[in-house]
Amino acid sequence: MTNIKSCKIKILNKFYEIKCPEGEETNLLLAAQKLSEQLVTTKNKFKKLDDYRTLLLAALDISHELVICKNAQEHQRMQVNQFITSLESKINRTVGCEADTLPQTD
Secondary structure (H helix, E strand, O other): OOOEEEEEEEEOOEEEEEEEEOOOHHHHHHHHHHHHHHHHHHHHHOOOOOHHHHHHHHHHHHHHHHHHHHHHHHHHHHHHHHHHHHHHHHHHHHHHHHHHHOOOOO
16 A cells, blocks of 8 residues: 655645655756756746636646657657567568577487
8 A cells, every 4th residue: 555645845835745755856856957948948938827827828838848858758668679679670581590500419
């Protein structure tokens, strides 16, 4: 069973008490920091937006970043799988050639 811990985070100079699984406090703090930084960037870029729209744009930017990272990760996974398959094929061909040159014992 996961223990729940209370964690204090800061977003745009306001503190919030958030519950999270024990051991995830650092990730929660990093996420809050990322959101706060993105909110500041969005507020500076679009000065006339209200807080709600600023929050939506910041969340959309972070979500877009996540999608790009996941796509890159999937691409890397596919490249690693192709490399492993290629290595296995080369190993099998090499082992197969060596097995053909061994004297047969019947």
